[in-house]
Amino acid sequence: MNILYISSGNPTFVRKDILLLSKQNNVKSLLSPWNTVNTPINFIRQFIYLIPRLKKIDVIIVMFAGYWSVIPALFGKIFNKKVFIILGGTDCVSYPEFNYGSLRKPLLKSAIYYSIKNATCLLPVHESLIDFTNSYYDNSKQGIKNHFKSIKTDIKTVYNGYNPRVSLDTIEKSIRKPNSFITVALVNSKIRLILKGIDLILDSAREFPNASFTIIGIAETIKSQLEIPSNVIIHPPMSSELLAEKYLQSEFVIQPSISEGFPNALCEAMSFGCIPIVSPVGAMPTITENIGFTVKNRSTEELSSVIKNALNLTNDEKVNLRFLSHSKIVNNFSENERISKLEQIIEEYKYK
Structure with a gap:
């Protein structure tokens, strides 16, 4: 099958999708950065790229909805191409x-609405992106069904999906x-600092x-710009090899x-045996079910209470949770299972 994979960037998870889909399909990609300045051009x-190639394309996959x-x-509707x-x-x-979310911008929201209304099928990475109440932060109704009630x-x-880089034996010997905690998040603005809860971590x-x-x-x-406590070490983004070492050193x-x-x-941290402490948003309750700890509401007091409970674990309890964390990712969220499901869905719509 001839697949065109479109994304507004070239992150690792996009490259992984393309690589795995290419094992059974002919995959071409269009990975161009989009921002406010270059959107018109x-x-x-994109129009010039697609027009001469559409005849040979069976399926278009787009990573995230946007401009x-x-x-x-549009072309999927006009030329009867399957768009996921x-x-x-x-x-x-x-x-x-706090200025987060594409749907807060009227023009971008309109672009997303048009896209998902006319797509063949939508593929959210978790059910919470369809319909979700954020009890952790503000009790707001989120997900596409709440923002676009008419979508059919x-x-x-x-x-x-993931391919863990270490075995259970490696985790056992690590x-x-x-009493070590690790957080990995790309933070290049105050918005993302709040979004990822780094402010709470520093306070706790x-x-x-x-x-x-x-x-x-x-x-x-x-x-x-931060007041950093003496027991907090902050690093810029680092290579996956160095990151693996940090994961294996952290509880x-x-x-x-x-x-x-x-x-x-x-998911990557859990695959290295780190015990999770998470908020109950997005896929995190699904990923960490019956493993680790949940911060029920966004406050320093609540996070500190959970950290205290984590520190009170015995060594045997930590070892058990470490193995459970690794096994949860290996057994439930494999990259082969993700690609297999993607290909099954594409095949299902092939003749619709």
Whole structure:
């Protein structure tokens, strides 16, 4: 099958999808960055790219809904091509009070509405992107069914998938720093600092001087504006090899985000044996079910209470949870299962 994979960037999870789909299909990609400045010219470039190639394309897959999904959705309708839009998170939510979520912008919201209305099928990475009440933050109604009540497009959930880089034996032999916590999040603005709950982590860390907190992914411009406790170490983004070492040295992973889709950093940390501490948003309750700890509401007091409970675990309890974390990712969220489901859905719609 001839597949065109479109994305507004070239992140690891996009490259992985393309690589795995290419094993059974002929996959071409159009991975162009879109921003406010280049959007008009990108519409023209996308139009020029698609017109001569449409005849040879059977299926178009678009990673996330946005301006870049409008022309594929339009051409799919006109030329009877199957268009599948993967919904990832920010394209399904609106939090105007701290400027997060694509749906808070009227023009972008219109582009997303047109795209998902005219797509063949929508592929959210988790059910919460369809309909979700954020009890952790503000009790707001999120998900495409709440923002676009008239949408009748077919929806089929396809979870993200992973290929753990270490075995259970490696995790068993790993030497973890006692009372160590790790957080991995790309933070290049104050918005993302709040979104990922880094402010809460910094506040809570002050209450636990005998614990260590490592935060990876903070831009230097943001780091310079923070009051960092002595037991917190902040790093800029790092290579996957160095990140693997940090995971294997840490006992817990903290992700108290306000909004998530299917967080890759959490799944990767768990695959390395980190015990999760998460907020109940997006896919995180599904990923961490019966494992680790949940921060029920967004407050320093609640996060500190959960951290205290984590620190009270016995060594045997930690070892057991470490194995459960790794096994949960291996047994439930494999990359082969994700691609298999994607291909099954594409095949299902082939002659519709």
